[in-house]
Amino acid sequence: xxxxxxxxxxxxxxxxxxxxxxxxxxxxxxxxxxxxxxxxxxxxxxxxxxxxxxxxxxxxxxxxxxxxxxxxxxxxxxxxxxxxxxxxxxxxxxxxxxxxxxx
Amino acid sequence: xxxxxxxxxxxxxxxxxxxxxxxxxxxxxxxxxxxxxxxxxxxxxxxxxxxxxxxxxxxxxxxxxxxxxxxxxxxxxxxxxxxxxxxxxxxxxxxxxxxxxxxxxxxxxxxxxxxxxxxxxxxxxxxxxxxxxxxxxxxxxxxxxxxxxxxxxxxxxxxxxxxxxxxxxxxxxxxxxxxxxxxxxxxxxxxxxxxxxxxxxxxxxxxxxxxxxxxxxxxxxxxxxxxxxxxxxxxxxxxxxxxxxxxxxxxxxxxxxxxxxxxxxxxxx
Numbered sequence: 001x002x003x004x005x006x007x008x009x010x011x012x013x014x015x016x017x018x019x020x021x022x023x024x025x026x027x028x029x030x031x032x033x034x035x036x037x038x039x040x041x042x043x044x045x046x047x048x049x050x051x052x053x054x055x056x057x058x059x060x061x062x063x064x065x066x067x068x069x070x071x072x073x074x075x076x077x078x079x080x081x082x083x084x085x086x087x088x089x090x091x092x093x094x095x096x097x098x099x100x101x102x103x
Numbered sequence: 104x105x106x107x108x109x110x111x112x113x114x115x116x117x118x119x120x121x122x123x124x125x126x127x128x129x130x131x132x133x134x135x136x137x138x139x140x141x142x143x144x145x146x147x148x149x150x151x152x153x154x155x156x157x158x159x160x161x162x163x164x165x166x167x168x169x170x171x172x173x174x175x176x177x178x179x180x181x182x183x184x185x186x187x188x189x190x191x192x193x194x195x196x197x198x199x200x201x202x203x204x205x206x207x208x209x210x211x212x213x214x215x216x217x218x219x220x221x222x223x224x225x226x227x228x229x230x231x232x233x234x235x236x237x238x239x240x241x242x243x244x245x246x247x248x249x250x251x252x253x254x255x256x257x258x259x260x261x262x263x264x265x266x267x268x269x270x271x272x273x274x275x276x277x278x279x280x281x282x283x284x285x286x287x288x289x290x291x292x293x294x295x296x297x298x299x300x301x302x303x304x305x306x307x308x309x310x311x312x313x314x315x316x317x318x319x320x321x322x323x324x325x326x327x328x329x330x331x332x333x334x335x336x337x338x339x340x341x342x343x344x345x346x347x348x349x350x351x352x353x354x355x356x357x358x359x360x361x362x363x364x365x366x367x368x369x370x371x372x
Contacts, residue, residue, distance in 0.1 A: 005308060006305075006308050006341060007341055007342030007343060008341050008342060016340070017301075067309055069275070071274075071275040071302065071305075072275040072276045075247075075248070075274055075275055075276035076248065076276050078244070078245055079245050079246075079247065079248040079249065079276065080215075080245050080246055080248065080249045081248070081249070082249060083249065083252075083253075085215055085216055085217045085219075085220050085253065086214060086215050086216045086217070087216070087217060088183070088216050088217070088218065089183045089213065089214035089216040089218070089219060090214075091214065092138075092180045092213060092214070094214075094242065094243045094244035094245055094246050095244065095245060096244045096245065097244075097245055098245045099245075
């Protein structure tokens with residue numbers, strides 16, 4: 001259970017944060033539009049794009065245990081769930097989605 | 104309000120950042136050893152870096168009334184070559200007795216590889232031998248969940264008291280497990296790739312304010328050395344009281360860092 005609830009009312013949350021998140025959602029829409037307008041199709045099959053499209057429905061999925069946890073479930077979706085150490089680090093950077101998951 | 108930024112890389116910041124942080128109320132920082140954005144070509148590069156952390160930065164910070172502490176290690180991004188990593192680790196004991204060194208950090212994993220894990224375990228042993236606190240870097244993005252679990256397992260297997268370890272860069276999918284296993288948790292506030300101030304406050308609301316802190320991890324990349332006070336603004340914007348702000352950014356850092364006999368703030372001693 002939450003130990004410290006948000007002191008704001010739900011209406012105050014909307015009033016304070018709506019414009020910011022409206023803009024962020026439009027950024028995602030414009031990114032997907034840009035992707036489809038771009039030359040070539042390989043980007044459309046990129047694991048990061050497939051993962052992003054798989055994550056988007058979670059925005060409308062309100063199922064939860066103790067509290068709303070869309071952010072947690074989205075991060076879990078984008079994570080490597082294996083448990084053994086990888087044999088070697090061939091790169092120093094991360095992609096943002098697990099390249100070995102079939103999104 | 105006086106606050107502590109317990110994870111920031113001031114070697115990458117300008118002196119003007121010290122001034123702005125002091126003006127915002129920062130009274131102390133702790134600076135973990137990290138990846139400089141490129142791989143150093145020799146252990147001598149680390150020797151000079153450790154001198155910078157233990158000698159140069161404390162003086163720079165003191166000009167603005169900020170107490171400077173640090174953590175030493177070889178970071179996981181440069182730990183894939185165990186022979187090289189061990190050469191760097193040999194340098195660390197010489198610096199551990201410097202007055203501003205709190206412990207070993209930020210150690211951890213990057214790509215969760217076997218060699219990274221071996222060097223992590225050896226650095227945990229180093230902290231254990233010298234009875235020092237540990238600051239842990241957890242991997243970014245898709246590697247974070249697995250790497251956080253592997254790191255916590257390595258610490259527990261080594262017999263380390265989780266109350267003497269801060270696991271940093273927690274997010275919504277790792278914070279509960281970190282706290283449930285008895286570790287301290289750090290939230291890193293970044294403009295792009297990590298927690299925003301809004302999400303950090305969400306996490307505090309959902310998981311409580313015990314054994315948790317916020318930091319800027321300001322470095323050479325897109326980052327904000329004032330993100331901690333900006334998160335305070337977010338707390339107040341939601342109607343949280345000053346007591347919560349002080350708990351997260353002063354009382355909790357003092358409780359964890361105060362486990363080292365090196366750490367003190369003059370006005371709190």
